[in-house]
Amino acid sequence: MCGIAGLFDPQGLRPFDPALMRRINDVQSHRGPDSDGLHLEPGLALGHRRLSVIDLSTGDQPQFNDDGSVAIVFNGEIYNYRQLMPELQSLGYRFRTRSDTEVIVRAWEAWGPACVQRLRGMFAFALWDRRQQTLFLARDRLGVKPMHYAWLPDGSFVFGSELKVITAHPAFERRIDPLAVEDYFSLGYVADPRCIYQNAHKLPSAHTLTLRRGGPARPEPVPYWDVRFTNDNPISAADAQAELRERLRESVELRMIADVPLGAFLSGGVDSSAVVATMAGLSPQPVHTCAIGFDDPKFNESDFAKQVAERYRTDHRLEIVGTDDFGLIDRLAWLYDEPFADSSALPTYRVCEMARKHVTVALSGDGGDESFGGYRRYRMHLGEEALRSRLPLGVRRPVFGALGSIYPKADWAPRPLRAKTTFQALAMDSVQAYHHSMSHLRAEQRAALYTPAFQQQLGGYSSLDVFAQHAEAAGTDDPLALIQYIDYKTWLVGDINTKVDRASMAHSLEVREPLLDHELIEWLATLPNRHKIDGGEGKALLKRAMEPMLPHDVLYRPKMGFSVPLASWLRGPLAERAREAVTGDRLLGTGLFQPERLRQLYDQHQAGTSDHATPLWMFVMFEAFLRQAETTA
Incomplete structure (x- = not known):
């Protein structure tokens, strides 16, 4: 696992300053503390920070082909590299290392841009081919590993694993993108391919970007893979269970290849427990497992993790985290580079910190809810869809829309009892309703918070557009498959994978996700819904x-x-931080938000008359982002 960075002149051969390249590369040194490497030639600079996991002695980067005409910087793991090596050797390619990085170089020489079709793993890489005067960027199918890029005012191109690589370049202009702000206050993150800053982009998952010297000035990313839901596999339940166990075993086994200590997260949930149970069947030694618990039993799953650890006699480590562990706000704002509102980033940071004391690689259960239909919101959505299917939109919209407008708001109630939310969802089409349920702040709440000037900047844009674009590409109208597809493109990449990547790399820990194996996901997409929700x-x-x-x-x-x-934090130890955020000059100085409405949120939450924990936390994290942006400008 590593950090990559680079500069490219698409139109000429201007030299890049080695000191500048080293500076923007080192800003992500936490991603790769073991070594670093630079390569500069006219019109190109490549940088790499290495966390050594495979081929410790000869895997340094940038790495080159035999004559030095192809160079690569790579972040991630190619799990099938041992299978690709013999195939490439049969084509006449010789290997000087045992690294998966060299496999990508040889795969490029053999198959060109189609090489990504052969790679099974998590990856983001940039490959320079001097003969073709081509810089080729690629990102893995599920967006596990990040890739950011931007065009600078002088026409040059900069890329890096984290957005801080881009913002560390003195020529990059930090202008906040209004559309990204709308995405954040709806979804809790800035959805790909947008970044919080204008002119900066995330390379979407399962996409490549090809820059050719003298070619198009600003080429667009090109997709190379997508998941297609057919739901038509006639397999029986018993056969599906047996095949799943075998597929999971293969996926886990591929991810247990490492030349450093390896273990697993064990939360006590189904997904991580399934991964650990499978690992135990593959390892002759006790599996290293890591868990954190909370001192509040309402948030503590550690007893369930202990059951699994005892059953498989794992080398289990548990640390208890206080539920007042909120001192990471500014640290997280620096790590994530953008506003990021998922409060589970706090315990995720802590479990990565704890795991790194014992292992360098940890397997996780991420992706299980999306792939197997585990979220409660999926079942809620299917229930609403059943009602929506019985009445045309022309009837539902006025009837349920009116009920939703007059029914009192009850955010304090369990989701099934929030009739206002349900009525509003029933007045919408399927995609609108799912976006409504996934929004931290719903459309009317955001509209009440935004200033008229900011509303004008948005020009009618809504984060619903993100969902609508993906729904159009989904190729299915099955209610469950459609929202699973949307989650793969939005929530999984923008929230889950981003959270785990930044939290783990903050501690130079590599996390691997067997349940996000693309071949497993392709198979699951063929299964009827009864295998997921029954x-x-x-x-x-x-x-x-x-x-x-x-x-x-x-x-x-x-x-x-x-x-x-969050709710009790924001009425107790975080109350002053929240007050400073919503009444201070930093947030109000943006001109984006209504001051009186922010104050009202705070006062009502403190009085206990309303639970505004979600918007207040979002504003705390947005203000923390602005604070970090000031200190790093």
């Missing part, structure tokens, strides 16, 4: 497949999630 039970296939391997209480208990007590 009788109101989410993750039906995974749970039943794991019944011989995991305790019943672990498989069938209510999902807790990795959450923190």
